[in-house]
Amino acid sequence: MLRKALGLGALVAAVTALTNPASATIISSTTGTFTGDEATFALQFTLTGSGPVIARTLGYAGGTQVDGNVVAAGGFNSDLALFSGTGSSATLLASDDDSTGNPLPGPSSSCGAGAVKTDPTTGLVGDSCISLLLGAGTYTLVLTEYDNDAIGPTLGAGFFESIFNPGDPTFTSINGCSNGQFCDAGGNNRTDAFALDVTVPEPATLPILATGLLALGLMRHRWNA
Amino acid sequence: MKRKTRLHQWLTAALLGSAALAVSLPAAAQSDPPDNSWMDNWVWPDGSWPPQDTNTYTQTQAPVDPTTPVASFTAIPITATSMPFNYRVGSVNGPGFGVDAALMASYGYTEMEFFVSGNANTYYKAATTGIATCDPISYPTNLACKTSPYTSRILVRIPSNPTNFSGNVVVEIYNGTPGYDADVEWAQTEQKLMRDGDAWVGLTNGTAPVTVLKNDYGAYKTCGSSTVFPSPAPCTGTNNRYNALNFTNAGWAWDIISQTGALIKSNNGYVGNGSATPLPASNLLPGYQVNHVFAMAESGAAQTLVLYINDIHSVSRMPDGGPIFDGFMPDERFGTGATIGGTVPAGSGGSVAAWPTCSTRLVLNSDVPIMNLETQPDVGPSSEAWCVRRADGSTPNVPYGAGNMFRSWELAGSPHLTPLVTGNDNSVRDLGPATTVTSAGLGSDTGFEFPVYACTHASNQSTFPKEIFKQASLTELINWVEYGIVPPASPPPEALTNLVLTSPTTAKYVLDGYGNESGGLRTPFVDYPDRQWFVNDTTASTPTPVGPLATLYCTLYGYNVPFTATQLQAEFANHAAYVKDITNETNALVINGNMNPWNGTATKTDAAGSPVPTSSIGTNPIYGLFLNH
Numbered sequence: 125m126l127r128k129a130l131g132l133g134a135l136v137a138a139v140t141a142l143t144n145p146a147s148a149t150i151i152s153s154t155t156g157t158f159t160g161d162e163a164t165f166a167l168q169f170t171l172t173g174s175g176p177v178i179a180r181t182l183g184y185a186g187g188t189q190v191d192g193n194v195v196a197a198g199g200f201n202s203d204l205a206l207f208s209g210t211g212s213s214a215t216l217l218a219s220d221d222d223s224t225g226n227p228l229p230g231p232s233s234s235c236g237a238g239a240v241k242t243d244p245t246t247g248l249v250g251d252s253c254i255s256l257l258l259g260a261g262t263y264t265l266v267l268t269e270y271d272n273d274a275i276g277p278t279l280g281a282g283f284f285e286s287i288f289n290p291g292d293p294t295f296t297s298i299n300g301c302s303n304g305q306f307c308d309a310g311g312n313n314r315t316d317a318f319a320l321d322v323t324v325p326e327p328a329t330l331p332i333l334a335t336g337l338l339a340l341g342l343m344r345h346r347w348n349a
Numbered sequence: 350m351k352r353k354t355r356l357h358q359w360l361t362a363a364l365l366g367s368a369a370l371a372v373s374l375p376a377a378a379q380s381d382p383p384d385n386s387w388m389d390n391w392v393w394p395d396g397s398w399p400p401q402d403t404n405t406y407t408q409t410q411a412p413v414d415p416t417t418p419v420a421s422f423t424a425i426p427i428t429a430t431s432m433p434f435n436y437r438v439g440s441v442n443g444p445g446f447g448v449d450a451a452l453m454a455s456y457g458y459t460e461m462e463f464f465v466s467g468n469a470n471t472y473y474k475a476a477t478t479g480i481a482t483c484d485p486i487s488y489p490t491n492l493a494c495k496t497s498p499y500t501s502r503i504l505v506r507i508p509s510n511p512t513n514f515s516g517n518v519v520v521e522i523y524n525g526t527p528g529y530d531a532d533v534e535w536a537q538t539e540q541k542l543m544r545d546g547d548a549w550v551g552l553t554n555g556t557a558p559v560t561v562l563k564n565d566y567g568a569y570k571t572c573g574s575s576t577v578f579p580s581p582a583p584c585t586g587t588n589n590r591y592n593a594l595n596f597t598n599a600g601w602a603w604d605i606i607s608q609t610g611a612l613i614k615s616n617n618g619y620v621g622n623g624s625a626t627p628l629p630a631s632n633l634l635p636g637y638q639v640n641h642v643f644a645m646a647e648s649g650a651a652q653t654l655v656l657y658i659n660d661i662h663s664v665s666r667m668p669d670g671g672p673i674f675d676g677f678m679p680d681e682r683f684g685t686g687a688t689i690g691g692t693v694p695a696g697s698g699g700s701v702a703a704w705p706t707c708s709t710r711l712v713l714n715s716d717v718p719i720m721n722l723e724t725q726p727d728v729g730p731s732s733e734a735w736c737v738r739r740a741d742g743s744t745p746n747v748p749y750g751a752g753n754m755f756r757s758w759e760l761a762g763s764p765h766l767t768p769l770v771t772g773n774d775n776s777v778r779d780l781g782p783a784t785t786v787t788s789a790g791l792g793s794d795t796g797f798e799f800p801v802y803a804c805t806h807a808s809n810q811s812t813f814p815k816e817i818f819k820q821a822s823l824t825e826l827i828n829w830v831e832y833g834i835v836p837p838a839s840p841p842p843e844a845l846t847n848l849v850l851t852s853p854t855t856a857k858y859v860l861d862g863y864g865n866e867s868g869g870l871r872t873p874f875v876d877y878p879d880r881q882w883f884v885n886d887t888t889a890s891t892p893t894p895v896g897p898l899a900t901l902y903c904t905l906y907g908y909n910v911p912f913t914a915t916q917l918q919a920e921f922a923n924h925a926a927y928v929k930d931i932t933n934e935t936n937a938l939v940i941n942g943n944m945n946p947w948n949g950t951a952t953k954t955d956a957a958g959s960p961v962p963t964s965s966i967g968t969n970p971i972y973g974l975f976l977n978h
Contacts, residue, residue: 221929228933248925271932271953275940284936288946298954299928309932310925311957 149324151177153191157316158200158269160293161305162286165267167322168210174259175324178235179204180223181267183318184250184308185241190321197243199317200296200306201250203228205274205283207264212280214264219274223253228273246312267320269296270309417665417673419615420465420608422633423593425502431590433462433504434566434779435532435551449539449773456543459509463633464593465552466500467608469601500595501559501605506535507548507637515546516640517827518613520674522606524650525555527898529776529797530562533647534680536773537816538823541945547827548637552609553594554602554653562591565780565797606644606657607665610673614642641830645678645823648765654679659713676830677719678823679712681765682737683727711739716746718754720826720836722819724763725858725866726884726905728841743835754829756836758822758943761869762882763815764907800896803889804903811907813874813882817948825942837941842869863912863920870943873952877930879917879961880909917962924963931956 151169158165171177182189183199203221205228207214218233223240235253242249250270264279272285272295281287285295294305301307306314425433432439437449438460453459508514519542523530532551535542542549553559596605616632616639646654658677667673712719728737738757746752780797804810825836842858859867864881875882888894888903912920921927935952938944944952959966 221933246925248923270929271936273936284940288939289950298950299957308925309928309957310923 147325148190150190151322151324153189153193153321153323155183155189155193155195155317155319158306158318159316161200161269161295162272162291162293163269164272164283164286165318165320167265167267167320168262169265169322170262171258172260174257176255177258177263177322178253178255178325179206179265179320179322180235180240180253181251181318181320182240183320184248184314185243187241187319189319190323193319195317195319197245198315199250199319200314201270201308202252202318202320203268203270203273204252204254205266205268205276206233206254206256207266207274207279208261209279210262210264212278214279216274216276216278217258217263218254218256219276220252220254221270221273222249223251224249246308246310248308248310248312250308250314265320265322267318269306417611417667418467418608420467420605420612422463422465422503422612425462425464425590427460427462433460434562434591435504435530435775436460436779437506437775452539452543453506457509457513458506458543461505461507461634463503463505464500465503465605465609465612466498466595467604469497469499469598469604469608471497471598471600497598497601498595499598499601499605500593501609502553502562502591502594503609504532504551505548505634506542506550507634508546511636511638513546514548514637516638517545517643517831518548518550518639518641519643519645519823520550520552520606520610520613522554522644522646522650522654523551523558524647525558526649527776528557528561529566529780530558531774531776533770533774534645534678534819536770537819538645540816540947541820541823544947545824545827548634548639550609550613552606553596554605554650556596556599559591559594559596561780561797563589563594566591602653603657603661604665607661607673610642610644611665611667614639614667614673641675641827642673643676643678643823643826643830644674645680647680648682651679651682655682655712658715658719662715662717672717674717676717676826677715678721678826679719680722680819680822681724681727682721683765711737712755714742714753714755716749716752718826718829719756720822720829721755721757722815722822723757723759724765724815724884725759725761725842725869725882726765726907728759738841741838745833754835756825756838757841758818758839759841759869760813760815760818761842761866761871762875762878762884763813763818764811764882764884764905766902766905767812767815767907768810769812769814769816798896800894800899800902801892802894802896802899802902803892804886804906804908805889806883806886806908807889809908809910810886811882811884811909813907813909814948814952817944817952818870818872820948821938821942821944824945828942834942837943839870839943840868842866871934872938872943873931873934873956876934877920877927878912879959879966880911883908883910911966914962914964917965921962924959924961927959927961928953928956 152167154165154167156165181202181204182195184197184201186195186197186199188194201221203219205219206217208217209215218231219228220232220234221228223234224237233254233256235255239253239255240249240251266274266279266283268274268283272283274283275281275287285292289295296307297304299307299309300311301313303313306316308314427433427436427439438453438458439450519538521532521534524533525531530551530553535549535551539549541547553562612633616634616637644654644657654677658679662672662674662677665673712721723737738759739755741757742753742755744751744753746754776797777799780799822836825834828834829836861867861875863875863878865875865878866882884907886903886906886908888900894900917927921930932953935944935949939946939949
């Protein structure tokens with residue numbers, strides 16, 4: 125089952141640390157698609173020094189990624205969870221939905237209102253952003269669709285819908301959009317697309333950035349299938 | 350054996366989650382749910398935890414009764430023309446009761462009914478002079494006291510297929526406030542029970558309900574046609590389904606609870622503490638392996654249950670000294686406490702004493718866990734909160750006698766009674782059609798007399814979904830007993846004055862900016878409200894109230910006043926924001942164990958389908974999850 129789940133969808137990941145013209149060091153600039161509401165995208169990266177890291181999604185309202193890729197609006201409402209470490213024992217550092225510090229499990233380290241765009245069609249915010257000062261170490265960033273939020277305090281505790289409503293790739297259908305999948309909280313139809321940037325905004329503050337990026341891929345959780 | 354517990358959910362989820370991320374889960378992480386301390390932000394404005402009393406609630410550990418008898422039983426056949434009172438899967442008048450027949454069919458549940466019989470003691474206080482032979486305090490183990498033959502009845506709802514049975518049996522002490530057996534706890538917890546494969550047993554435990562069963566229901570069932578409520582005249586006498594009932598002394602109630610519980614726990618051979626002697630050979634429920642037995646009750650019946658917990662549970666035991674009941678859920682207690690009741694045998698020298706009012710309702714420590722759900726008015730200014738509220742505890746019963754396992758959730762915004770409870774009550778069907786009720790009482794027939802009344806705000810009666818939290822409470826109790834998972838604590842409502850062990854007349858609660866109660870168990874229904882919740886109503890003058898309960902019921906119902914669109918738009922930026930507020934708090938409650946996942950989904954679905962904040966929810970608003978209970 126897991127073998128079938130791995131590798132579904134399209135994944136484009138920048139796997140190296142680059143310094144872009146806008147003076148941000150890119151840990152990852154990624155786009156992809158989910159096969160269902162319960163899919164998750166996990167990204168591991170390693171820092172060898174301390175510094176600020178910003179993780180931001182752009183799939184909902186669109187925009188230009190740090191690597192110059194232009195993303196169209198229309199993707200699903202994405203949430204982010206950042207863990208220290210890898211595997212089930214990794215510790216939840218921060219969660220975010222809409223970059224507004226919504227009361228999700230774990231500390232909120234959202235970038236604040238205005239850090240993500242408003243979708244011109246729906247008039248809603250559906251992207252997320254975490255800004256956090258991190259020390260040297262390995263981290264796991266997980267992108268999910270709202271409201272499949274990390275439960276915490278560890279990665280092993282799982283994500284809400286995957287735990288309490290397992291095997292349902294259409295859990296957002298309760299919001300009433302006609303597609304029956306990838307519905308936002310306003311009941312609007314959205315697509316399966318996401319986009320993610322993970323950057324260090326001020327390279328000078330980060331003495332060393334390792335390039336240990338690992339994209340775990342797109343995973344479709346069909347546990348009961 | 351079917352198991353769908355929160356722990357198993359966690360274990361399964363954790364394992365699946367680890368698989369998804371291609372990592373292994375450390376064994377140590379499997380025994381504990383996540384730390385959700387981030388949720389505990391509902392303290393009082395100054396950041397302090399609301400006051401808790403510091404009393405200890407020591408239960409006198411009297412000698413156990415090694416000879417607690419096991420009730421005998423006799424099946425009461427269910428035929429096309431003779432069916433149990435409270436029967437839900439079928440009826441001589443139709444396919445069953447309300448949505449329950451379809452629900453029970455979908456979960457594969459069936460019903461059985463039995464007489465339970467034995468010999469009961471009459472518990473009472475010893476006279477101040479002379480020693481009463483059967484004083485339970487002095488002689489808790491004296492079998493010679495159990496001399497009064499009784500026959501009561503139990504109704505069993507259980508999976509038709511024993512392999513779907515969880516092993517848990519929840520005994521509801523029927524609520525007898527209306528005068529008949531009201532299965533109010535079933536009405537609110539049936540989803541949890543049937544989803545998890547638990548068995549439910551309703552126990553008739555009062556003299557008045559027995560009279561109704563014998564005189565009113567029996568006449569209807571054995572003599573009526575399939576569609577018409579009959580005149581009772583030709584229906585008295587021996588053609589009565591419940592003619593064998595013998596429950597004429599309220600004082601027998603305590604042994605009936607114990608002996609019925611022991612009968613259930615003995616099913617398929619209870620082997621306690623390594624005993625090699627299964628009890629008994631003949632089973633109440635062949636094929637069903639009973640592991641744990643719980644007792645729950647609501648309101649007046651809960652006060653009875655509290656007295657049982659405090660004074661009988663410790664002395665009525667299984668043969669090995671273990672508990673008959675592995676956990677208790679005495680919900681929604683208020684008013685005057687239960688007394689030991691009954692009629693003292695002539696010449697005994699004892700008396701039926703009204704036990705100290707407070708101690709009859711304050712739950713003492715026990716060797717088994719106790720979950721307690723209270724609605725807002727149960728511990729409100731109009732009742733004696735100081736006799737209901739006590740401190741939580743989580744100390745296991747090791748060594749014996751040290752046990753203090755108690756959790757209370759006080760549900761802000763919820764009235765004591767909601768239409769779900771009364772609307773899911775089939776007594777009208779079983780005792781007489783509502784059409785015969787007039788302002789002067791019943792019409793041409795002379796069956797059971799239902800009260801006649803109307804509440805002032807009947808069109809906006811509160812539909813606060815307290816059943817959600819009752820289901821979660823029961824889930825937590827069972828998980829506590831089965832797996833040692835301690836339920837989450839919840840601070841009591843915010844009060845202007847300390848309600849703990851002070852005069853109830855000084856109790857004043859704080860209302861939030863929406864006019865709803867602050868503190869208590871916080872839910873999306875009060876934190877992101879679309880209405881103001883009122884927890885008491887009044888009785889209208891028309892029609893003229895008839896019956897002793899006609900004025901009581903409206904004080905137990907609440908009502909709600911929907912917010913206007915203007916109010917809603919000041920509260921929520923848009924519909925998506927409303928949905929997200931509801932969703933985030935709902936998810937937090939599910940994670941914490943205050944809400945079952947299916948009710949979480951229903952709550953979120955209801956929010957998504959709501960017009961908030963574009964327009965008001967309108968008059969008589971009800972939750973979709975309420976309708977679909």
